[in-house]
Amino acid sequence: MTLRAFIESLCSEQCAGREPGSTGGQKARALVVDAFRGAGLEPVEQPVPGCSGANxxxxxxxxxxxxxxxxxxxxxxxxxxxxxxxxxxxxxxAVGILLEVARALKKNPPRGRSVLFAAFDGEEPPYFLTEAMGSEHYARHPTVPLSSIDLMVCMDLVGHAVGPDGAPEEVRQSVFALGAERSEGTGALVDRLAHAEPGVVIRRFDGETVPPLSDYWGFWRREVPFLFLTNGRWRHYHTPEDTPDKLDYAKIAATARWLERLVRETCARPEPSVRFLPGVRDDASTLRSIISLTRALEPLSPMAAAARATAEKLLTRCDSAGRIPDRERIAMQMLVGQLESGLA
Incomplete structure (x- = not known):
């Protein structure tokens, strides 16, 4: 089954929106299980009693x-x-990308570390940020020790092009990476690979730029190194109009290739383990990403130049560790909110 065909199958009337515990949710899970088996892996189902589903x-x-x-x-x-x-x-x-990476790594295994692919259930309301959330259930009942996980990569909302029609390709191809600063060496690795794969541009933001938005929450709070990949919310978010025909399949394929590269390089890292860095913040990376995006958007919006100027000014206020003074954070958060609204 092709990547597009798999995504369409998860979005079919047969799966009926994939609500945890429903017949549609069970059919979706069966599709995921079959796809992992088709990739040559041996998936197992982990029941999640709180949402009547399973990881x-x-x-x-x-x-x-x-x-x-x-x-x-x-x-x-x-x-x-x-x-x-x-x-x-x-x-x-994102599940399609997960399976593409699984197929590629099974065919040509990475050197070094092992890889665990996880399709979690129960992320959406009413389970979000509760013990009934599939990823939180996993973090409470892990199949490998959490202390042995050197990076948890979480994907959510990675199927669409960023920004309005007509926006520059360097904007449309953006994928935002949050949380790399929370583990030693991960930020440098992501920065080095930011432009490594044609068709996608990785832009780093600090993990605290937005509130916890997905399955990385349970790992972050247990001090497991994490990286959250997202294209941000778009105008079809949580509406019946979030349909497969609106996705950017070239970008999805490029994201899968990029993630395969990241996983391979993470598996091969020479350190015995990757150290979590509590309390670290990298506002400078957030501001640099805002500056790059707004500079590209200036031909489309007169507001972009003003936003860029503000971000450049805030960047000069960062200390040597890349942290902005707390009194300046509200200005940065406003910029992030304006940018998200403009790109939705």
Whole structure:
């Protein structure tokens, strides 16, 4: 099954919006299980009693008993009245990428660390940020010790092009990476690979730029190194119009290739383990990403130049560790909010 065909199957009426515990959710889970098996892996289902669903876990054992966890949730909002919430961007596209990476790494295994692929259930409301959330259940009942995970990569909302039609390709191809600063060496690795794959540009933001938005929450609070990949919310977020025909499949494929590269390089890192860095903040990376985006958007919006000027001024206020004074954070948060609204 092709990447697009798999995404379309998760968004079909048969899966009916993939609500945890529903018949549609069970059919979606069966599709994920079959796809992992088709990739040559041996998935197992981990029941999640709180949402009446189950996580799907597929290990790829390497040379070391250290792990890279690659994850995306497969559930969505189900149906409401006559409307089906298909959840193409949220989060069928990410599950498709997860499986593309699994296929590539099974065919040509990485050196060093092992990889655990996880399709989590129960990410959407009413389970979000509760013990019933599939990823939180996993963090409470892990199949590998959390202390052996050197990076948890979480994907959510990674299927759409960023910004309005007509925006520059360097904007449309953006994928935002949050949380790299929370583990030693991960930020430098992501920066080095930011432009490594044609068709996608990785832009780093600090993990605290936005409130916790997805399955990395349970790992972050347990001090597991993490990286959150997202294209941000768009105008079809949590609506029945989030359908497969609106996705950017070239960008999805490029994101899968980029993530495969990142996982390979993380598996091969020479350190015995990757150290979590509590309390670290990298506002400078956030501001540099804002400056780059707004500079590209200036031909389309007169507001972009003003936003860039503000971001450049704030960047000069960062200390040597890249942290902005607390009194300046509200200005940076306003810039982030304006940018998210303008790109939705």
């Amino acid at each position: 799907v876990l597929a290990p790829l054992r390497g040379e070391q008993d250290r792990w890279v966890l690659v994850a995306a949730h497969y559930d969505h909002l189900g149906r409401s009245g006559r409307h089906t919430y298909h959840g193409a961007d949220d989060n069928a596209a």
